[in-house]
Amino acid sequence: MALDDRKSEFTFVGTRPDRPDGLDKVTGRAKFGADMSAPGMLHGAILRSPHAHARIVKIDTSKAEEHKDVKAIVTRADFADVPFKPGLEGEFWNVLENVMAGDKALYDGHAVAAVAATSALAARDALKLIEVEYDVLPHVTDVDKAMAADAPVIREGAADYSVPQGMHPNVVRYHESGHGDVEAGFAEADLVIEDSFVTEATHQGYIEPHACLGALGSDGKGELWCCTQGHWIVQKTCAALLGIETSQLRVTASEIGGGFGGKTTVFIEPVALALSRKANRPVKIVMSRSEVFRATGPTASASMDVKIGMKKDGTITAAQGIFRLQGGAFPGAPGDMTAMCAFAPYDLTNVRQVGYDVMSNRPKQAAYRAPGAPMGAFAVESVLDELCNQLDLDPVDVRLKNAAQEGTKASYGPRYERIGLVETLEAAKAHPHYSAPLEPGQGRGISCGFWFNHGGETSVSLALSEDGSAQVMVGTPDIGGSRASMALMAAEVLGIPYENIRVTIADTASLGYNDVSHGSRVTYASGLATIKAAKHAVEKLCERAAAKWGIPVDAVKWQDGCAVPSGPNAGDFDPMPLADITADMGRTGGPISGHFEATPEGAGVSFGTHIVDAEVDPETGKTSITRYTVIQDAGKAIHPTYVEGQFQGGAAQGIGWALNEEYIYGDDGRLQNSIFLDYRIPVASDLPMIDTVIVEVPNPGHPFGVRGVGETGIVPPLAAIANAVSNAAGVRMKQLPMSPPRILAALKANG
């Protein structure tokens, strides 16, 4: 993509205006998923398996059907017959099987039937009248046990071509990559450390449970309102699962109460539509928190072996990692991502990484902020920290010495374009936090982190109004203030004030296809598309001005919101403001709009470095985070306050993952902590202020230099905190979460 319009001096970009949806959000007016209702609406509820693995022998809905308030009941038979294909090829089948169980219930919480009734209470009551006969099967929830020879098979034939012969059928995808000769590299090292690490599954923990309101008629036309990170994927998936045409289903994204990757697929939406089709009335489904934990998509759990060789001067001679990820009863655990990201910050001559995608009797994993990357960074950066400790080297210096730069061949294959890792490390070294004295009982840890970032299919439409204001229609749900960023970028191109631009998240009927708000792609891709759409409108504005002036269009340039004659015609006419052109656009050629539809490929990769201080109570193993600094390359911060917010949010989620968050399964395969009381996300009193440093090394793939910032912030924390805790406690912590019982046990074992 030609980037002739690259810009480095800005008027609006880089300022910090109020977000356009601020008023709605502070007055309770904003409509989230559960806030919509419709005339004649029914309430849906879903019956879920209490078993981790069971054959469904029989579902008897007769008693529920007799309930006076029940209007429809659906089971798997009420969905389309989607063909099964192995691996991720058959993702529609996987999603259908997850949305409503077929022959087997595959995890505790797996949906088996659903009811629509005249009230939410009646729907819940009716669920108790459905009788399901199960034939309980052996189950497995641990990744290492799921790979063992005697593990129960979740589903035969789910593995794809990548899996080597002889592996257990639960291993469904395999990734191997790298370059050089790691054995030769280890032989050159002065010190080689090899260790094993474990992380538990965590949940994105968005505060808004999934909610939707669907209506589907016998004519195959439907309407759906839901909280989602991407309503086109909802449209496409629901249409496939219900056997209707994609374009006949209009999906509107509500305001979204957090997603972090967890709202990139469907769970209840096809069920609401199926119930609606049967009842001929709109159906609303709102998940309970317990349903969110049991039956949406947590991240994968991981078991990892990492081996790194280092010379006395800190040079890494070779690095190898084996990453086994469990992603529930379906293919999709991002073992490949873990492997590819693990060593990405470093310029390595010899590197090899292997990733496994393993199935178990747990809910189907979903993306969670840089999916797969935090676990690998935890293992790799822990070993690096231990190497630094044993060789008595400064951890920032060692990372600087080995840091990837422009031109470095990445561990996962390509050569990097301009990247900002070194800049984040230099900023870390210069930051007062890095040299601040520590109190007794405290330890300091650092870690680097990497994430790819993503472009994705993107459509944006921009329309000018006769009064000179502009409306921008984007298709990526605003999960953290992106409407403000889009308006800033449009303002920058059009040269009109930020306040004169209204950005709307368009529904699926109003705009071309858009990928999900994921992959840190919104400010990059929708931003690029907004810039291009605005440029497109500017071209038309220049044409109209040229026609009015009677000069060639290439003699008109756009400057500060005005058409200005240039070249031989410079100074011939006064600048013509945008509003003067739009005022009579109906008579000068019709409405002026700009469009952009493409799949931008220039999402620049992103790196961060975190510094954290932790204090460990040696008598109880309890950890407090006393200071935290996030340093990350944003390329160009469009709205710096919201960039800081992404950094802080990633760090906070990382703190939770490192210290207390985990999926706890009993021996019976049931999830034991499906409420916020026992799934312990950080509360306000757990955290310190989180300092941020925005590094700006422009991404050559974006006109304004933007790199995605949403995900990289969760990659370093697990390792940075583990390093801080290990340094404070004097014992290496290799298992997450580092809960007090684990730390105390490690302290005792260490004497």
Add this chain to the structure above:
Amino acid sequence: MEFHSPTSFAEASALAAKATGITRFLAGGTDVLVQLRSDLVTPDTLIDIKKIDGVGKITCNADGSWTLGVAVTGAEMSEHPELGRDWPGLVEAMDLIGSTQVQGRATLAGNLCNGSPAADSVPAMVAAGVTMTVTGEDGTREVAVEDIPTGPGKTSLAKGEVVSAVNIPARGDNGGDAYLRFIPRTEMDIAVVGVGVNLRLDGDTITEARVSLGAVAPTVLLVDACAEAIIGSTLDDAALDALAAAASAACNPIDDKRGTITFRTEVAGVLAKRAAKIAYARAKGEDL
């Protein structure tokens, strides 16, 4: 579910006595509603006791003892100017339960009758020697707090009996109490271990003590061996070590999602020491 709002404890007791199926009394509701919402316990009869006269009152009696209405919330206890001066440990224990929002509703009687071995206010009440007035069809009786829970979710209250008042003894001279709990976060968790200590001094020497442990057995424990370990001492290191050993020895915990047997046993001793030091300092008149 039937919902009643009686205006006297006699009426509440009569309603409960004739009810069939599951009956629950509704004070703050912070446990009852959670169980209702999650379909864990759906009562057939729910009796709201907050319309009864006097249930929201905190009264200091002539002898220095306190009577609390059963609907007095944690927030009201924390805001009371004198109650916390007499019984800081008890008030802090109540204040540790849940969020500010939960404090606006939660009550001592509810925390007790929910029957959780991890209930924060209960070890503090046991240490303080708190009793409950219980109203039944045959009148009222006074029951020590430690005699009410009989196991997780179970109490010794008979059908038709309802807690009608909370009685806190007079603080008296040279006394101090403290409650500490262990949770992995700073707020919003259920105690993994809880320790309540209440003691009295003569000079520097401990003359009376009650030590209670929570979340380390099927019910909250009153541990005489812990009291014996520090009575007669000035809470020197040897007494503290004996206290910790006695606390750990009294533990009969389980491994669960919140903690391990080893962890609970170890930390019970650690917290017993720390709580005893605070109670001792308070008894000496220090403002902690």
Add this chain to the structure above:
Amino acid sequence: MSKLHVSTTVNGDAVEYLCDPRETLLDCLRDKLNLTGAKEGCGTGDCGACSVTVDGRLVCSCLMLGAEAEGKQIETVEGIADGDVLHPLQKKMIEYAALQCGICTPGILVAAKSLLEKNPNPTEEETRYWLAGNLCRCTGYDKIIRAVMDTAAELREAS
């Protein structure tokens, strides 16, 4: 199962509804009165997104029955602004970007307003502990705490 008739006051308006005894105040506010500002994030009193005040006391509306609202004075996020004039807390939340997705914001606002009414000069620690029952998954709380404390400072100067 007969329904209960409840008369109560919400944001100064006298309102009535019929509810099932099992329905929470939050259910009644959202489904019967169409006041959807309070959110259900957990239903167990752990997230604070449903925060309201009842007779001036901060509570989770998911932990109170609709039937218990009889005769009470209830305030929700919808009642914080004075007509078209935002409360200083609302302005500061926007100015500080103290929200990303905004689902916790109504609860945070109700809770923070309650804090400042009781304690006009809270420390950072007091603010963090007061708000410990209001989960936010987006911000890491940093900007929320700063917005609340800056509002407190501004209100102190104004008074």
